[in-house]
Amino acid sequence: MQQLAGVELSKIKQIELLAASRPNTVSLAQGIPSFDTPKEIKKATITALNAGRVAKYSLAPGLIELRELIEGSLAEEGSQYDAQSEIIVTAGSIEAISSTMLALLEPLDEVILFSPSYVSYNQSIRLAGAKPVYVALDEASGWQFDKEAFLAALNKKTKAVLICNPNNPTGTIFDKQQLLAIAEIAYDRGIYIIMDEVYKDFLYEEDKTSLYSLTQEVRYRDLVIRIYSFSKAFSMTGWRVGYLVAAEQNARKILAVHDALVTCAPVISQYAAIKALEMPRKAWLTYLNEYKGRRNLMYDHLNRISALHFTVPSAAYFFFPRVNATRIRDYHNSEMLSLALLQVAGVAVVPGAAFGPSGEHHLRLSFGRDRTTINEGMKRLSDFFAAYAL
Amino acid sequence: MRYSIKKVLSWFLCALARYRLGRSHTVVVAVAGIVGKSTAKRTVAKKLKKFGEVFVSKKNYNTEIGLPLTLLDLEPPYSQTVGEWGTILYRAFVRAFFSPPLPRLAVVEFGVAEKGDMLQLLKIVTPIVAVITNISVSDFNSQTTLEDLSIEFAVLAASVPKQGLVVLNGDNNYAKIVKSAAKARIITYGAKEGNEVHPVAPKVMSSASDTATLAATIISDFISQRGTP
Numbered sequence: 364m365q366q367l368a369g370v371e372l373s374k375i376k377q378i379e380l381l382a383a384s385r386p387n388t389v390s391l392a393q394g395i396p397s398f399d400t401p402k403e404i405k406k407a408t409i410t411a412l413n414a415g416r417v418a419k420y421s422l423a424p425g426l427i428e429l430r431e432l433i434e435g436s437l438a439e440e441g442s443q444y445d446a447q448s449e450i451i452v453t454a455g456s457i458e459a460i461s462s463t464m465l466a467l468l469e470p471l472d473e474v475i476l477f478s479p480s481y482v483s484y485n486q487s488i489r490l491a492g493a494k495p496v497y498v499a500l501d502e503a504s505g506w507q508f509d510k511e512a513f514l515a516a517l518n519k520k521t522k523a524v525l526i527c528n529p530n531n532p533t534g535t536i537f538d539k540q541q542l543l544a545i546a547e548i549a550y551d552r553g554i555y556i557i558m559d560e561v562y563k564d565f566l567y568e569e570d571k572t573s574l575y576s577l578t579q580e581v582r583y584r585d586l587v588i589r590i591y592s593f594s595k596a597f598s599m600t601g602w603r604v605g606y607l608v609a610a611e612q613n614a615r616k617i618l619a620v621h622d623a624l625v626t627c628a629p630v631i632s633q634y635a636a637i638k639a640l641e642m643p644r645k646a647w648l649t650y651l652n653e654y655k656g657r658r659n660l661m662y663d664h665l666n667r668i669s670a671l672h673f674t675v676p677s678a679a680y681f682f683f684p685r686v687n688a689t690r691i692r693d694y695h696n697s698e699m700l701s702l703a704l705l706q707v708a709g710v711a712v713v714p715g716a717a718f719g720p721s722g723e724h725h726l727r728l729s730f731g732r733d734r735t736t737i738n739e740g741m742k743r744l745s746d747f748f749a750a751y752a753l
Numbered sequence: 754m755r756y757s758i759k760k761v762l763s764w765f766l767c768a769l770a771r772y773r774l775g776r777s778h779t780v781v782v783a784v785a786g787i788v789g790k791s792t793a794k795r796t797v798a799k800k801l802k803k804f805g806e807v808f809v810s811k812k813n814y815n816t817e818i819g820l821p822l823t824l825l826d827l828e829p830p831y832s833q834t835v836g837e838w839g840t841i842l843y844r845a846f847v848r849a850f851f852s853p854p855l856p857r858l859a860v861v862e863f864g865v866a867e868k869g870d871m872l873q874l875l876k877i878v879t880p881i882v883a884v885i886t887n888i889s890v891s892d893f894n895s896q897t898t899l900e901d902l903s904i905e906f907a908v909l910a911a912s913v914p915k916q917g918l919v920v921l922n923g924d925n926n927y928a929k930i931v932k933s934a935a936k937a938r939i940i941t942y943g944a945k946e947g948n949e950v951h952p953v954a955p956k957v958m959s960s961a962s963d964t965a966t967l968a969a970t971i972i973s974d975f976i977s978q979r980g981t982p
Contacts, residue, residue, distance in 0.1 A: 402832075403831055403832050403833070406833070415894065415896065416892070416894040416895070417894060418894060419893040419894045420893055421892065421893065421894075422890070422891065422892075422893075426891070426892060427787070427788050427891035427892070428813065428891075428892075431790065431791040431792075431813060432791075432812065432813055434791055434792065435791050435795075435812055435813070438795060443962075445792060445962045446788075446789075446791060446792060447788055447789060447792075447887075630894065641812070641829075641831060642831060643828070643831050646831060
């Protein structure tokens with residue numbers, strides 16, 4: 364198939380596969396939380412399993428009990444969506460993104476991606492036969508949205524803009540002002556705004572306890588598709604469950620693709636998601652504090668490596684340091700450096716180029732891993748840079 | 754949780770919630786149905802706010818344990834440990850007797866998964882108004898049939914006193930079963946002919962928010978005529 368020509372395994376998965384084939388490799392690559400799924404979620408899932416409630420499909424958009432809970436949680440933050448017709452439970456966020464792309468895009472359409480942003484968006488867009496167009500975020504100002512660059516990238520073929528907020532890999536947040544600026548431009552041109560909010564709960568600044576979302580604005584309702592996954596905040600990457608919300612006419616189109624791809628999200632995981640949504644804020648704060656501690660730990664390590672320049676992420680769980688080419692021998696690009704780190708130092712990291720052109724000369728390091736892994740991985744990284752220092 | 758412990762717990766919480774409701778003289782609107790309960794609950798509550806403060810049951814706390822807890826401004830313990838339950842029971846006791854009364858109007862969700870559930874919920878709350886939303890398939894894994902669940906909703910309709918009101922989505926295939934059980938005034942809404950209240954736009958209602966808005970308007974008119982409690 365011609366449209367599959369540009370689709371390839373993401374760089375993150377390639378690195379993880381290479382890492383898996385090398386014994387004793389420490390991985391700071393894939394964004395997997397180190398925690399097990401909370402026992403309360405597992406217990407509720409076992410109860411549903413033993414009650415014989417998970418053997419059959421759910422309706423294609425998911426269990427109504429879960430959708431109503433999602434509707435309620437959205438309503439609490441001021442986003443009004445109908446559980447029956449505007450919420451779809453998906454097999455993780457990437458299925459939601461791929462279904463959205465396949466449902467709303469035509470071949471040769473263009474989708475704006477901010478660079479750097481999550482690797483797999485590119486593949487999802489290509490899967491739909493469309494073309495990703497990168498718009499660079501401004502690194503000098505802390506990876507902020509550049510309105511002029513965004514406007515310059517738009518043309519008649521532009522069909523959607525995909526925003527990862529908080530952004531993976533930079534750990535930065537698109538604030539309300541920036542989102543409204545994007546939305547207003549998109550509104551004038553009838554461009555879909557696809558919001559991936561997988562890391563919406565990982566906010567580290569004291570004054571920022573919740574994330575502003577464009578779903579709160581009725582004006583952009585017909586254009587916004589919001590996507591969330593239970594994978595990160597609830598340590599449920601293996602359960603493959605997430606959801607999307609969209610205005611009814613868009614949700615209907617996406618549902619048809621979702622049905623064709625997966626029929627429904629795994630029902631057992633939907634029961635897990637029900638319990639996850641009941642997790643009290645206090646319980647989540649325990650996890651958040653631990654992630655904060657790991658961020659500080661990785662910060663301390665990075666501070667000692669002069670060849671890496673970085674900003675402290677205010678969200679998500681990644682550092683995205685820039686490689687100072689003048690401080691390291693034989694440096695060519697982020698991909699070759701990542702391979703060298705894997706082969707020589709036995710530490711897996713993701714090359715920044717995987718996240719778009721502006722990601723080049725950066726590395727993505729995950730602090731979702733446990734402290735032992737972070738300490739060992741960063742020690743190896745540090746030793747490598749010391750050995751190859753100029 | 755063991756069945757016997759659950760029963761004791763349910764009885765205790767039910768008694769406390771009933772006591773708080775009783776001393777508050779709260780008029781309760783119960784929202785039931787298989788699909789669209791949460792939307793209807795929020796829409797009705799929003800509409801009724803013009804009459805004053807309205808208590809709204811939280812999240813999906815709509816079971817024999819969840820409902821009394823939410824009426825006592827509590828939430829089920831997340832981890833379900835004995836210690837957590839001990840704390841909850843102590844707080845429930847204090848709230849029932851010493852917390853400020855509930856507002857005069859309350860909108861609560863009734864969740865029914867199997868036969869007999871409705872009777873348990875009615876032990877906690879006697880609604881003056883009952884709203885029954887959509888009765889349609891939502892879960893292929895359920896052991897309970899739609900007919901069984903319709904009978905549960907009929908039990909709710911029958912519990913509403915003569916001076917009360919039953920608001921029923923008349924587009925349901927099972928509306929007749931519910932309708933025949935009610936002794937209070939019953940108003941059906943929906944797109945089909947034969948319903949008393951229809952949507953303004955001549956279309957087939959598909960979203961829960963459309964139907965919820967109709968139900969909310971009916972209830973608001975009823976409370977308005979009946980007078981604020």
